[in-house]
Amino acid sequence: MADLDDLREGNNFGLGIASGEQPFHVKGASHLLWGMKDRLSRIFNPSTGRTVMLAFDHGFIMGPTSGLERIDLTIVPLIEYADCLMCTRGILQSLIPPSTNKPICLRADAGTSILTELNDNVLIDVEDAIRLNVSAMAIMLSIGDPSYEAKTVANLYRAVDLGSRYGIPVMGVTAVGKQMARDARYFGLASRICAENGANIVKTYYCEGFDKVVAACPVPVVIAGGKKLPEKEALELCYQAINDGASGVDMGRNVFQSVAPAAMIQAIHGVVHDGLTPDQGYELFNDLA
Ligand code: 5RP
Numbered sequence: 001m002a003d004l005d006d007l008r009e010g011n012n013f014g015l016g017i018a019s020g021e022q023p024f025h026v027k028g029a030s031h032l033l034w035g036m037k038d039r040l041s042r043i044f045n046p047s048t049g050r051t052v053m054l055a056f057d058h059g060f061i062m063g064p065t066s067g068l069e070r071i072d073l074t075i076v077p078l079i080e081y082a083d084c085l086m087c088t089r090g091i092l093q094s095l096i097p098p099s100t101n102k103p104i105c106l107r108a109d110a111g112t113s114i115l116t117e118l119n120d121n122v123l124i125d126v127e128d129a130i131r132l133n134v135s136a137m138a139i140m141l142s143i144g145d146p147s148y149e150a151k152t153v154a155n156l157y158r159a160v161d162l163g164s165r166y167g168i169p170v171m172g173v174t175a176v177g178k179q180m181a182r183d184a185r186y187f188g189l190a191s192r193i194c195a196e197n198g199a200n201i202v203k204t205y206y207c208e209g210f211d212k213v214v215a216a217c218p219v220p221v222v223i224a225g226g227k228k229l230p231e232k233e234a235l236e237l238c239y240q241a242i243n244d245g246a247s248g249v250d251m252g253r254n255v256f257q258s259v260a261p262a263a264m265i266q267a268i269h270g271v272v273h274d275g276l277t278p279d280q281g282y283e284l285f286n287d288l289a
Contacts, residue, residue, distance in 0.1 A: 025046050026040045036164075039167065048272075050272050053082065054079070054081075054256075059088070062113075080100075081266055084105055084136075086138060088110070106138065121155055123155050129168060135168075136200070138203070140152060140174075140175050141172055142175045144190075153193065156194065171222075172194025182207055184213050187204045187207055192217055203223070204221060211244040222250045223241045225251035232278060235278045235285070242271065
């Protein structure tokens with residue numbers, strides 16, 4: 001019990017001043033509990049409502065792909081510029097310094113490689129995600145794939161059940177199969193299915209008509225970068241996505257395969273958070289590079 005000596009009566013009740021409760025800055029998250037909101041706030045900057053996530057989970061399917069051969073040399077120096085890191089638990093535990101204090105979006109399913117077909121993935125044990133203190137779990141959905149659609153939707157569903165129990169948000173990642181059209185109808189369908197099944201964030205690809213994909217998705221949408229583009233085009237992609245309502249990016253190759261990765265991620269940050277146009281972003285990239 002606190003010392004009762006000189007216990008002072010409260011006398012500063014702010015009478016007449018409205019309560020300081022704030023509207024929440026993440027789409028579709030107003031009704032979530034505190035732990036979820038805290039984790040989402042670590043990913044989405046409360047001042048802009050947006051995020052620049054750095055994705056380097058590619059090795060879980062692709063192995064040591066270009067730019068990720070030595071994560072200690074190529075990715076660790078970029079951490080300071082990212083709002084959130086997306087990676088597997090193996091890379092997190094072996095190469096990412098725990099002192100970075102950045103939120104982690106953990107790749108939380110696995111089970112395939114580039115040598116085989118997509119995708120009979122299994123889920124991580126949520127206790128491992130808790131032990132790793134992650135801020136979100138990322139689960140892939142193969143919508144439209146007759147063999148694996150149901151399995152991957154079930155994975156997302158299960159991850160949401162487990163994540164909700166412990167206050168860990170889930171990001172649904174829409175896979176792109178070889179036969180699937182990469183258009184607003186497809187990405188709109190896949191994104192909406194992620195959200196309907198409880199995903200708190202959706203990661204998908206930019207396409208024409210992206211504003212409709214975002215509008216019909218009740219939670220924040222972030223874009224993957226996809227294959228490496230010239231830097232100016234990648235910044236245009238970010239700009240268009242933000243303009244169409246995306247809440248940020250979760251990019252990999254267009255950062256770590258850039259000729260100047262640190263300059264690139266800072267230019268992306270400028271477009272996502274500071275309202276830079278692609279030309280301004282490219283100018284910043286060239287200045288920093
Ligand atoms: C694959 C992923 C990757 O992290 C994603 O593709 C992001 O990387 P890139 O910007 O290189 O496309 O989630 O499921």
